[in-house]
Amino acid sequence: MKKLFLLMAALVVLPIAARAASLDEANGAFAAGKFADATAAYQDVLKTNGYSAPVLFDLGNSYVRQGNYPQAILAYKRALWLAPNDEDILANLRTAQQQAGTAVEQRPALEKAAGAMSVNGWAWVGCAAWTLLCVCLFLRAVWPARSGWLAAGAVVCAFVLVDAIAAIAVASGGLRDAVVVDKNPQALESPFPGANEKAGFTPAPGATLKIEKAFHDYLLVGDNAGRTGWMAKGQIEPVVR
Amino acid sequence: MNARKIWILGLVMAVALAAQVRGATVTATIDPSDISLGDSTQLTVTVSGGASQPDVPPIPGLEIQAGTQSTSFSFNSNGTTATTTSQSITTYNVTPQHAGTFTIPALQSDNARSEALTLHVAAGPGGATQAQQAPTALTPPPQTQIPLVNPGPGPVVMPPPQNTTPQPPQEQLGKYGAIQILLPKKEFYEGELAPIEIKVLVSEEVQHGFNDLPQFTSDGFTLNTLSPRPDRTIEYVDGHPFEVLTWHTALTAVKPGDFTLNITMPITVVVPQQMPDGNDIDSLQRFMANAMGAMQGVKKEIKLNGTSEALKVLPLPMAGRPANFSGAVGLFEAESSASPTHVNVGDPVTLTYSITGHGNFDRVTSDLLSGDSNWKTYSAKTKFDAQDGVGYAGTKTFEQPIIPMNGSLTQVPSLNFSYFDPERKQYATCTTPPIPISVTGAPAAPAPPVNAPAPSASVASATPTPPQAPAQTGPDLQINRIEAGSTVSTLEPVYLSPLFMAGQALPLVALLGGLAFLRHRRSALAPDRARLSAAQQAIRQQVAAMDAAMADQQAGPFFVHARNALQQRYGRAWNMRPEAITVTDLDARLGESGANARTVFEMADQAMYSDLNLAADDLQQWRQVVVSELAETKK
Numbered sequence: 001m002k003k004l005f006l007l008m009a010a011l012v013v014l015p016i017a018a019r020a021a022s023l024d025e026a027n028g029a030f031a032a033g034k035f036a037d038a039t040a041a042y043q044d045v046l047k048t049n050g051y052s053a054p055v056l057f058d059l060g061n062s063y064v065r066q067g068n069y070p071q072a073i074l075a076y077k078r079a080l081w082l083a084p085n086d087e088d089i090l091a092n093l094r095t096a097q098q099q100a101g102t103a104v105e106q107r108p109a110l111e112k113a114a115g116a117m118s119v120n121g122w123a124w125v126g127c128a129a130w131t132l133l134c135v136c137l138f139l140r141a142v143w144p145a146r147s148g149w150l151a152a153g154a155v156v157c158a159f160v161l162v163d164a165i166a167a168i169a170v171a172s173g174g175l176r177d178a179v180v181v182d183k184n185p186q187a188l189e190s191p192f193p194g195a196n197e198k199a200g201f202t203p204a205p206g207a208t209l210k211i212e213k214a215f216h217d218y219l220l221v222g223d224n225a226g227r228t229g230w231m232a233k234g235q236i237e238p239v240v241r
Numbered sequence: 242m243n244a245r246k247i248w249i250l251g252l253v254m255a256v257a258l259a260a261q262v263r264g265a266t267v268t269a270t271i272d273p274s275d276i277s278l279g280d281s282t283q284l285t286v287t288v289s290g291g292a293s294q295p296d297v298p299p300i301p302g303l304e305i306q307a308g309t310q311s312t313s314f315s316f317n318s319n320g321t322t323a324t325t326t327s328q329s330i331t332t333y334n335v336t337p338q339h340a341g342t343f344t345i346p347a348l349q350s351d352n353a354r355s356e357a358l359t360l361h362v363a364a365g366p367g368g369a370t371q372a373q374q375a376p377t378a379l380t381p382p383p384q385t386q387i388p389l390v391n392p393g394p395g396p397v398v399m400p401p402p403q404n405t406t407p408q409p410p411q412e413q414l415g416k417y418g419a420i421q422i423l424l425p426k427k428e429f430y431e432g433e434l435a436p437i438e439i440k441v442l443v444s445e446e447v448q449h450g451f452n453d454l455p456q457f458t459s460d461g462f463t464l465n466t467l468s469p470r471p472d473r474t475i476e477y478v479d480g481h482p483f484e485v486l487t488w489h490t491a492l493t494a495v496k497p498g499d500f501t502l503n504i505t506m507p508i509t510v511v512v513p514q515q516m517p518d519g520n521d522i523d524s525l526q527r528f529m530a531n532a533m534g535a536m537q538g539v540k541k542e543i544k545l546n547g548t549s550e551a552l553k554v555l556p557l558p559m560a561g562r563p564a565n566f567s568g569a570v571g572l573f574e575a576e577s578s579a580s581p582t583h584v585n586v587g588d589p590v591t592l593t594y595s596i597t598g599h600g601n602f603d604r605v606t607s608d609l610l611s612g613d614s615n616w617k618t619y620s621a622k623t624k625f626d627a628q629d630g631v632g633y634a635g636t637k638t639f640e641q642p643i644i645p646m647n648g649s650l651t652q653v654p655s656l657n658f659s660y661f662d663p664e665r666k667q668y669a670t671c672t673t674p675p676i677p678i679s680v681t682g683a684p685a686a687p688a689p690p691v692n693a694p695a696p697s698a699s700v701a702s703a704t705p706t707p708p709q710a711p712a713q714t715g716p717d718l719q720i721n722r723i724e725a726g727s728t729v730s731t732l733e734p735v736y737l738s739p740l741f742m743a744g745q746a747l748p749l750v751a752l753l754g755g756l757a758f759l760r761h762r763r764s765a766l767a768p769d770r771a772r773l774s775a776a777q778q779a780i781r782q783q784v785a786a787m788d789a790a791m792a793d794q795q796a797g798p799f800f801v802h803a804r805n806a807l808q809q810r811y812g813r814a815w816n817m818r819p820e821a822i823t824v825t826d827l828d829a830r831l832g833e834s835g836a837n838a839r840t841v842f843e844m845a846d847q848a849m850y851s852d853l854n855l856a857a858d859d860l861q862q863w864r865q866v867v868v869s870e871l872a873e874t875k876k
Contacts, residue, residue, distance in 0.1 A: 023723075027589050027642075028589075028591075030721060031581055031584060031588045031589050049725065049728050050728035050729055050731075051728060051731070052725050052726045052727060052728040052729075053726060054723075054725055054726045055722070055725055055728075057719075057721075058722055061718050061721055065718075087719075088719035088720075089719075091719050092718050092719050095716050095717070095718060098716075099716060119735075119736075120735045123734060123735045123736040124735070127744070130745060130748055131748045133748075134748035134749060134751060134752040135748070135752075137752055138751070138752050138755045138756065141756055141759050142755075142759065168734075172734070175734070239732070240732045240733060240734075241731075241732060241733075
C-alpha cells in the first residue's frame with residue numbers, strides 16, 4: 001500500500017518537476033539570446049505538458065526575437081484562445097502583426113466582453129448554471145412555499161446560462177481562424193492545381209484568415225475583404241487544432 | 242544442562258588440568274620494545290599447561306597496569322585417548338616514567354619460567370609510533386580537545402563540540418557503563434542551534450546489547466533526530482575497555498531559562514551466575530562453575546542515564562534588533578550573484594543569494610528583491626547544502642528569477658541579511674555589494690519588412706564602465722512568463738467533446754425524473770386526502786342538522802345526527818366504515834373515556850323506537866358534548 005502511494009505521488013510530482021525544469025531551461029536559453037534553442041525548448045514544454053497561455057506567449061516572444069513573425073502571431077493567437085483578455089499577449093500580438101506588416105486586429109466590444117474568460121471557462125460556467133437551474137426548478141416543485149426565492153435563483157441561473165452561450169457563440173468565431181505561416185503564400189481559385197493554377201489572391205505572411213472548408217490537401221480560406229481562395233495545408237495553420 | 246552434568250564436566254576438566262600442570266609454560270613478550278618517552282607499550286604474558294598467572298613485579302620507572310585477561314580450553318580426542326590443554330593470556334599496559342633501558346625480569350609460575358625482557362625508552366621522538374602499537378592498546382586515547390573557532394571575519398568553520406565533561410573515571414562509569422554529553426558551551430541563546438555529541442559507554446567486560454536509541458528529555462531544548470547507526474569505537478578507561486556509541490547531532494534552545502539535558506539509554510546485559518562462596522567446594526570447582534554460569538548468564542534490562550551540567554538559555558535582546566531579523570542565530574556570511582548580467586528589458590535574470598556559516602539555518606530567510614518595483618520578481622527556490630551531518634554548518638542558497646522592468650537599471654541592488662551572533666552577543670548584518678548589470682531597453686521600433694533584420698537597441702546602462710549589451714534582435718516585447726500556468730491537452734473547446742455534451746443531459750434527466758417522482762407521490766396520496774375531505778364535509782353537515790333539530794326541539798333527530806357525526810369522525814380515525822361503528826366498537830376502543838359517545842349512540846337508538854323529549858338547555862349541553870368529542874377525536 002505504501003509503495004503504491006509513493007508510486008502515485010511520484011507520478012503526480014515528477015511531471016510537475018519536469019515541467020518546471022523544462023520551462024526554466026527554455027527561459028534560460030531565451031535570456032542567453034539562444035532564441036532557436038528557446039523555441040525548441042518551449043515547443044518541447046508544450047508537447048510534454050500540453051498547451052498553456054504563458055508558454056505559448058513565451059514561444060511567440062522567441063519567434064519574434066528570431067524575426068519569424070507569422071509563427072509568433074500563430075503562437076500569440078493560440079495563447080489568446082486560452083487567455084482572451086491578457087493584455088501582454090494582445091500587446092505582443094499587435095507588435096508582431098505590425099512587424100509582419102499585416103492588419104492589426106481591433107477587437108469589438110462584444111468580443112472583449114466574451115473574452116472575460118476562455119471558451120472552456122464559459123463552457124464550464126454554462127454547465128454549472130444549467131445544473132443549478134435544474135436544481136432550482138426541482139426544489140421549487142418540492143417546496144412550493146419557497147417558490148419565490150427558487151424562482152429568482154432559476155432566473156439568475158438562466159441569465160448566466162444565456163450569457164455563457166452567447167459568449168461561446170461569439171468566441172467560437174475564432175475556431176475557424178488560421179494564420180498564414182508560409183513566406184510565399186498563394187490562395188488559388190481551385191483546389192486542383194493541375195487544372196487551374198490561377199491565383200485567387202495573395203495573403204500576407206502572418207495574416208489571419210477564416211477557414212471555410214477543406215478538400216484533400218487544400219483549405220478554402222477567406223479574408224476580411226471577402227476574398228476567398230484555396231491554400232495548401234502547409235501554408236496555413238489553424239489556431240485551434 | 243543440569244547441575245550434575247556440570248559437575249561431571251568440571252571434574253573431567255579438573256583432572257585434565259591437573260595432568261597438564263607438569264607441562265606448563267610461561268611466555269612473556271613486549272611489543273614494541275623500543276618506544277619514546279610519553280608512549281606506552283604492551284606486555285603480554287601467556288601461560289599454558291594449567292599453571293597459574295605469574296605476578297609481574299614492580300619495576301622502578303615503569304608504570305604497569307593490568308589489562309585484559311582471557312582463558313581458553315581445548316579438548317582433543319582420537320577415540321581412545323583424550324587430552325585437554327588450557328591457555329591464559331594477560332596483557333599489561335606499560336608506561337615509562339623516564340627514558341632509559343628497563344629490564345623486565347623473568348616471570349615464574351609453578352615450574353615454568355619466562356625469558357627476561359628489555360625495553361628501550363628514547364627521550365624524544367624516534368621510537369615506535371602509536372600506530373605501530375597493538376590495536377588494543379590499554380591507554381585511553383587522548384581526549385580530542387578542539388578549540389572553539391574564533392568567530393571573526395573570514396571563512397566560517399563549524400565549531401565542534403568540546404568536551405565540557407571530562408572522561409568519566411571508573412567510579413562514575415557505574416557497573417555497566419555511562420552516558421557522556423559533550424557540548425561546545427554552557428550558555429545559549431533562544432533559537433540557537435548547537436552541535437552535541439552523545440557518547441554511550443558500555444563495558445566490554447560485560448556481554449551486552451543495545452535495544453533502542455538514547456531518549457532525550459529537556460524542557461528547554463529539542464534534539465535533532467538521532468541516527469540509528471552511530472559511530473562505534475572501543476575506548477579504554479582506567480585500563481578497562483568500553484564499547485562507545487557516539488551520536489553527532491544538534492540541539493536547539495527553545496526557551497529562556499536554566500535547564501539540564503537528560504539522556505537515557507536502554508541496554509541489555511548478560512549477568513553471569515556466580516557460584517556462592519563456601520568451604521565445601523574448592524577453587525577449581527568454583528572456577529568451573531562460574532565459567533559455565535557465565536555461558537548461561539541471565540539477561541537483564543537496564544538503563545544508563547546521563548545528565549549534562551546546568552545550561553543556561555538567554556533570551557534574544559530586543560535592543561538593536563534589525564527590522565529584517567528572522568530569528569537566525571549563529572555566524573553567517575552572504576554573497577550574491579546574477580546571471581546573465583547583459584539582458585534586454587523583460588528578460589529573466591537569476592539572482593543567486595548564498596548564506597554560508599553555522600547556526601539555525603531553518604530560520605535563515607530572505608525576501609531578496611521582492612517589493613522592488615524596478616524588478617518583476619518571482620518566488621525563490623531554496624536549497625541547503627550541509628557541510629556536516631547535522632545541518633549545523635553549510636550554505637543556504639536562494640535562487641530568485643527577476644526581470645528588469647526598465648532599461649535604466651544598472652545594478653541589482655545590495656541585499657541585507659541580519660542574524661544574532663551569540664559569541665559577540667549582538668546582532669549583525671551582512672550586506673552584499675550591488676551587482677553591475679546591463680539592461681537594454683529600446684523604444685518600440687517602426688515595423689520593418691517581414692523577417693528583415695531588426696534595429697539594434699540603445700544601451701541604457703549608466704554605470705561608469707558598463708558592460709556592452711548584446712545587440713537587440715527585435716522590437717520591445719512584454720516580458721516572458723516564468724510560470725507555466727494551467728495546461729490543457731488540446732486547444733479544441735471542451736463543449737465540442739461528446740462526453741461534455743452528453744453530460745449536459747444529466748441535469749435535465751434528473752429534473753424530469755424528480756418531477757415525475759413528485760407527481761407520482763402526490764397522486765398516491767390523493768385518495769386518502771379525498772376521503773378526509775368527504776368525512777369533514779359529512780361531519781359539518783351532521784352538525785348543521787343537529788343544530789336544526791335543536792332549534793325545532795326535536796331530540797330524536799338531534800341524537801341521530803349527533804351519532805352520525807361521531808361515526809364519521811371515528812370512522813376516519815379508525816379507518817372503518819362510519820355506519821359500521823357500534824357501541825361495541827366504542828367500548829372496545831375508548832373504554833371509560835367513551836362514556837359520552839356511548840350515551841349519544843344509545844340515545845340515538847332510543848329515539849328510533851320511542852319519542853325522546855329533552856329541554857332546550859339539555860340539548861344545548863349535549864351539543865357541546867358532541868362538538869367537544871368531535872374536536873377531541875380530531876386531535
